[in-house]
Amino acid sequence: MPLLVLLHPPAWGETAAGCRLLPHAMGESCVPAQPRRVAVLDTGELDMALALGVTPIAATTPYQVGQFPAYLAPAVPPASLGVVQEPDLERLLQLQPDLILGSRLRHGRLYPLLSGMAPTVFSESVGAGWAENFLLFARALDREPQAERRLAAIDAHCRRIAALHARKGHPTLSLVRSMQTHVRLYLRDSFVGSLLARCGLDRPASQAGGGFARQLASPRHIAALDGDIILLSEYAPEKGSLIRRWRDSAFWSLLGGRLYEVDDGYWMLGIGPLAAEKVLMDLERIIDDYSPR
Structure with missing residues (x-):
C-alpha cells in the first residue's frame, strides 16, 4: 500500500474523517458537519447558539443566580451543568454531546478533558470580543451567514x-x-x-x-x-x-x-x-x- 503523505493540513472548510476542521483559541478541532447535541459552558455561548436557531442540550448557569437568564426563556436547554465556574463534567459526559462550545478564559484548564468527550471549540475570551466569538461559533455550527x-x-x-x-x-x-x-x-x-x-x-x-x-x-x-x-x-x-x-x-x-x-x-x-x-x-x-x- 502506498504511503500517503499529507503535505499541508486541511484548511478551514475542508473535511477530514467526515467533519470540518476549525481553528480556534486552543488549536484545531474537527467538528461535525451538522452538530445535533451541542453543549455550551457559559451564558454567552448559550445566547449565541439560540440566536442561530440551535437549542443546546445543556448549559451552565451564572454563579449565585442559579438559573438561566430570564431573557432567554422559554428557549432554555433541558439540562443544567451547574455554575459556569464549576461545570458538572460527569453530567456532561452522560449527555454525550457531539460539540462543546466555551472559552479559554473560563475553561482553558478543562480543555483536555472536554475535547476527549467531544469536539470542543473555544474562543480566547468573553466580553468585548463577543461579535468575533459569535462568528467563530457560527462557523462551528455551520451557520455563518445567519x-x-x-x-x-x-x-x-x-x-x-x-x-x-x-x-x-x-x-x-x-x-x-x-x-x-x-x-x-x-x-x-x-x-x-x-x-x-x-x-x-x-x-x-x-x-x-x-x-x-x-x-x-x-x-x-x-x-x-x-x-x-x-x-x-x-x-x-x-x-x-x-x-x-x-x-x-x-x-x-x-x-x-x-x-x-x-x-x-x-x-x-x-x-x-x-x-x-x-x-x-x-x-x-x-x-x-x-x-x-
Missing part, C-alpha cells in the same frame, strides 16, 4: 441610536453594576462597554479608557459613577447590593446625572447578540427619554 445578517442588523440599530444620541447633544453614558462587596464601572473591554463603543456613544472621563472594569468599595468615590445618563444594574440583589447602602449615604447627593435602572440579566450576563439586541432597545428608549438639564 450570524453575519444578525450583526449587520445590530450595526444598523447602532446607527439609529448614534443619530438619536447626536440629536440629544451627545450625553455621556455611565455603566454601573452593583455587586455584593463592590461597585463596578464597566469600560470598553466589557460586553456592554464594547457595545456602546460600537454605537459611537460617549462615556464619562472616569470610564473612557481601556480595560474591563474599575472597582469601587467606598461611596467617597461616588463621583466616578457620574455621567449625563447613569445606567445601573444589580447582580443577584437578593444576596446583597452595595449600591443600596450607598443610596443612604450623604455622598449620593453628589450625583448629577439621570439614573436609569437596567436588567442585569442581559446587560451583564448575556454577552451575545440576543442580549445586545435587548440592550440596544433599552438604549434607544433611554436616550430618547433623556433631556439635557
Whole structure:
C-alpha cells in the first residue's frame, strides 16, 4: 500500500474523517458537519447558539443566580451543568454531546478533558470580543451567514441610536453594576462597554479608557459613577447590593446625572447578540427619554 503523505493540513472548510476542521483559541478541532447535541459552558455561548436557531442540550448557569437568564426563556436547554465556574463534567459526559462550545478564559484548564468527550471549540475570551466569538461559533455550527445578517442588523440599530444620541447633544453614558462587596464601572473591554463603543456613544472621563472594569468599595468615590445618563444594574440583589447602602449615604447627593435602572440579566450576563439586541432597545428608549438639564 502506498504511503500517503499529507503535505499541508486541511484548511478551514475542508473535511477530514467526515467533519470540518476549525481553528480556534486552543488549536484545531474537527467538528461535525451538522452538530445535533451541542453543549455550551457559559451564558454567552448559550445566547449565541439560540440566536442561530440551535437549542443546546445543556448549559451552565451564572454563579449565585442559579438559573438561566430570564431573557432567554422559554428557549432554555433541558439540562443544567451547574455554575459556569464549576461545570458538572460527569453530567456532561452522560449527555454525550457531539460539540462543546466555551472559552479559554473560563475553561482553558478543562480543555483536555472536554475535547476527549467531544469536539470542543473555544474562543480566547468573553466580553468585548463577543461579535468575533459569535462568528467563530457560527462557523462551528455551520451557520455563518445567519450570524453575519444578525450583526449587520445590530450595526444598523447602532446607527439609529448614534443619530438619536447626536440629536440629544451627545450625553455621556455611565455603566454601573452593583455587586455584593463592590461597585463596578464597566469600560470598553466589557460586553456592554464594547457595545456602546460600537454605537459611537460617549462615556464619562472616569470610564473612557481601556480595560474591563474599575472597582469601587467606598461611596467617597461616588463621583466616578457620574455621567449625563447613569445606567445601573444589580447582580443577584437578593444576596446583597452595595449600591443600596450607598443610596443612604450623604455622598449620593453628589450625583448629577439621570439614573436609569437596567436588567442585569442581559446587560451583564448575556454577552451575545440576543442580549445586545435587548440592550440596544433599552438604549434607544433611554436616550430618547433623556433631556439635557
